[in-house]
Amino acid sequence: MDVRRITINIAGRTYPLNVPAAEEETLRKVGKQIESMIKDFEASFDVRDKQDALAMCALKLGTNAEVFALNNEKNINASNERVQQMNKLLEELEK
Known part of the structure; x- marks a missing residue:
């Protein structure tokens, strides 16, 4: 497995990571999305520090993931x- 060392910047902090090469692009994209969300929250709300913005990001991302999972479950049930x-x-045609 090809592992790469990358650095992701979130909320003014640097996070060095060892990631599988196949996940590098996804992690960079998610890091940029988080940074963008932080900026949006800071611009739209009275955010006092980065911790508040990160908590709001976590809540939004968690909510999105839960909605996605529920929709997938509904789609699977409908398909079944x-x-x-x-x-x-x-079976009726075979009779």
Whole structure:
């Protein structure tokens, strides 16, 4: 496995990381998104320090992840129901 050493800057701090090469682009992209979110929160709200902005980022990202997971679960359930309906139809056609 190809591992790369990268540095991500978040909220004025530098984080050196050893990451699989396949994940490097994703981590850099997420780091930039977090930085952008911090700037947006600082501009839109009375954010006193970076800790508050980071907490708001964590809450937003966690909420987004939970909504995504719930939507995936609904899609999987709907797909399973469709497959079951198709199986029933196929069984009826076989009779």
